[in-house]
Amino acid sequence: MxxxxxxxxxxxxxxxELDAAGMLQLERRLAQDPALAAxxxxxxxxxxxxxxxxxxPMAPAALRQRVSRLAHxxxxxxxxAWRAMAASAVLAAGLASVTTWLATSSTQETASLTxxxxxxxxxxxxxxxxxxxxxxxxxxxxxxxxxHFALAPQVVDLGxxxxxxxxxxxxxxxxxxxxxxxxxxxxxxxxxxxxxAGTLRSPGTQTVEGYSILGWRMGETDYWAVSNLDPSELxxxxxxxxxxxxxx
Amino acid sequence: MPHLDDAYGLARWLTGNxxxxxDIVQEACLRALKGLESYAGGNARAWLLAIVRNTAFTWLxxxxxxxxxxxxxxxxxxxxxxxxxxxxxxxAKADAAALEAAISDLRPPFKxxxxxxxxxxxxxxxxxxxxxxxxxxxxxxxxxxxSLLIAALGRAF
Numbered sequence: 001m002x003x004x005x006x007x008x009x010x011x012x013x014x015x016x017e018l019d020a021a022g023m024l025q026l027e028r029r030l031a032q033d034p035a036l037a038a039x040x041x042x043x044x045x046x047x048x049x050x051x052x053x054x055x056x057p058m059a060p061a062a063l064r065q066r067v068s069r070l071a072h073x074x075x076x077x078x079x080x081a082w083r084a085m086a087a088s089a090v091l092a093a094g095l096a097s098v099t100t101w102l103a104t105s106s107t108q109e110t111a112s113l114t115x116x117x118x119x120x121x122x123x124x125x126x127x128x129x130x131x132x133x134x135x136x137x138x139x140x141x142x143x144x145x146x147x148h149f150a151l152a153p154q155v156v157d158l159g160x161x162x163x164x165x166x167x168x169x170x171x172x173x174x175x176x177x178x179x180x181x182x183x184x185x186x187x188x189x190x191x192x193x194x195x196x197a198g199t200l201r202s203p204g205t206q207t208v209e210g211y212s213i214l215g216w217r218m219g220e221t222d223y224w225a226v227s228n229l230d231p232s233e234l235x236x237x238x239x240x241x242x243x244x245x246x247x248x
Numbered sequence: 249m250p251h252l253d254d255a256y257g258l259a260r261w262l263t264g265n266x267x268x269x270x271d272i273v274q275e276a277c278l279r280a281l282k283g284l285e286s287y288a289g290g291n292a293r294a295w296l297l298a299i300v301r302n303t304a305f306t307w308l309x310x311x312x313x314x315x316x317x318x319x320x321x322x323x324x325x326x327x328x329x330x331x332x333x334x335x336x337x338x339x340a341k342a343d344a345a346a347l348e349a350a351i352s353d354l355r356p357p358f359k360x361x362x363x364x365x366x367x368x369x370x371x372x373x374x375x376x377x378x379x380x381x382x383x384x385x386x387x388x389x390x391x392x393x394x395s396l397l398i399a400a401l402g403r404a405f
Contacts, residue, residue, distance in 0.1 A: 008387050011394065015365060017372050038336070045339040046398055050366045053344040054351070059256035063270045067252060067277045123309035127301075128357030128389075129380055 010040050014047050113173070113199055113224075118211050120171045120180070121191040121226040130189055131167030131182050141168045145179050153179045153194040153221070156244035163190065163237055183237070190227040190237055197222050205231040214238055218245065251293045254368050255300045261363040262304040264352055268311075276303040294370070294377040301360065301378055308356070334402035342401050350400035358393035361386055 006029075012018045013026050030037045059067075124130035133144045138155040145152035145168055157165045166182040171193060183190040199222045205214045212231045215224045216238055223241070225234055255276060259269035276299045283299070351359065364370040364378060375390075376383045 007391050007395075011387065011391050012372075015372065015390075038333075041336040042333065042339055042398055043394060045336045046342075046394055046401075047366070049340055049342050050347060053342070053347055054367055056253060056367055057257040057260050057266075057269075059252040059273070060266070060270065063256060063273060064252060066270075066274055070274070070277055070281060119306070119309045123305050126309055126356055127305045127379075132380065 006036055007039065010036070010043055013040075014043055114206065114208055114213050114215075116173055117171075117191070117193055117213060117224050117226050118208055120173075120193075121189075121211065124169065124182070124191065125189065130169070130191075132169040134167040136165050136167075138165055141165065141181070144168060148177070149179055153181065154245055155181060156241065158183060158237070158240045158244055161236075161240040161244075163240060185227070185229055185233060185237070188227055188229050190225055190229065190234070192241070193224045193226075195222045195224065196220065199224070205234060207231065216242075218242060251296050254293060255296055257368060258297055258300050258360070258363060259304050261351070261359060261367070262301070262356060263308065263312075268307065272304050272307055273300060275307075276300040279303065291374060291377065294374045297364070297368070297370075297374075298378045298380070305356070334398065339398060339401055342404075346401060346404045347397075350397045350404070353400065354393055354396060358389055358396060361389045362393040362397070365390055 009018070009022070009026055013023060018026065030040055133141060135141050135144075136157070136159070138157045142152065142155040145155065148170060155165070155168070159165065163183045163185055166184045166189065168182060169180050170177050171180050172178070173193070173195065179194055181192040181194075183192060197217055197220050200215050200217055203216050205212055207213075211226055211228050212234045213224065213226050214231070214234045214237075215222060217223070223238075225237060227234055227237075229237075252273070255273050256269055259272040259276075260266055263269050263272065276296070280296055280299050351362065354362065360379060361375055364375045365372075370378065372383055372386055372390075375381075375386045379386065381389070
């Protein structure tokens with residue numbers, strides 16, 4: 001298979017993302033390059049077979065109804081009273097399950113806070129998008145946080161200590177947006193969330209679901225670091241971070 | 249609520265389950281309604297799909313932590329057998345079941361761009377907006393997703 005930019009061009013052509021000039025150029029290349037033309041043929045076949053066999057899922061009628069009730073709760077109901085009651089019971093049950101789910105993230109108990117922090121860290125890894133802003137430059141990350149938070153966290157670069165800054169993201173904990181810094185250690189990531197002091201029950205490292213999580217307090221801020229690094233390395237990270245904050 | 253089919257389709261592909269997809273879409277719609285004030289105009293479908301996507305990933309991280317392997321840098325990971333090259337005619341004959349299985353097996357970052365593009369019909373720009381990834385990343389993930397599908401189909405024959 002051809003590599004790199006040629007393949008991207010083939011996909012862009014199939015997806016209708018090339019302009020006329022780009023298309024013309026690619027057609028000329030395809031005419032001269034049998035290997036590229038073979039790749040193009042394979043991708044076109046895949047494109048067409050997906051289009052022909054995979055139907056776009058349709059939202060079930062019940063979901064459509066539930067959602068439209070969310071959007072228009074005050075709409076006058078013409079249904080008989082018992083049906084309206086049954087329907088609202090169904091909606092209430094649906095809402096209750098959502099509320100329970102949200103409540104698990106809003107509980108301020110340390111146990112579920114650590115689970116939330118771990119879930120957020122994992123979500124970043126799963127989605128392939130661990131940061132909302134990717135930058136190793138603290139002078140880019142800090143203003144980005146400033147624009148989102150009244151009290152933005154201090155951002156330090158720990159590249160010289162072996163923990164380069166990867167960027168930052170926003171998490172929602174207990175219904176509040178909170179800043180999270182992301183650092184790298186070799187191929188691993190460390191999510192560092194800054195919370196107002198008061199979330200910490202027992203400082204120190206815990207290991208939960210295979211992730212190390214370390215909480216500590218500095219001034220008015222509780223810091224929570226999550227990673228699949230070894231606890232001792234997370235401790236090194238804490239020391240480097242504290243030293244850098246105090247020095248800078 | 250417009251774009252509900254798109255929202256449901258994305259959630260169903262990401263979770264692989266229609267009941268979970270319904271819960272996710274309902275939750276996403278609640279969030280969307282709450283966030284309507286912050287909606288700055290622009291592409292409403294992309295805005296809703298972005299909320300669905302984030303809700304789905306949060307849900308996956310909480311409920312399927314074991315079924316999914318988290319990756320520190322998915323772009324850099326080598327993938328075995330990606331170079332399999334079945335003939336064009338064989339690919340064209342792939343049946344729906346084999347194709348669906350191959351799509352379901354894709355890792356989430358690859359699956360979402362493929363589903364958004366080939367099933368929901370989103371443009372590259374919309375996908376970049378929905379996933380928050382730069383357009384170059386969208387393009388390379390899409391190319392990778394399709395190569396992986398072709399390789400999987402090649403193995404299935």
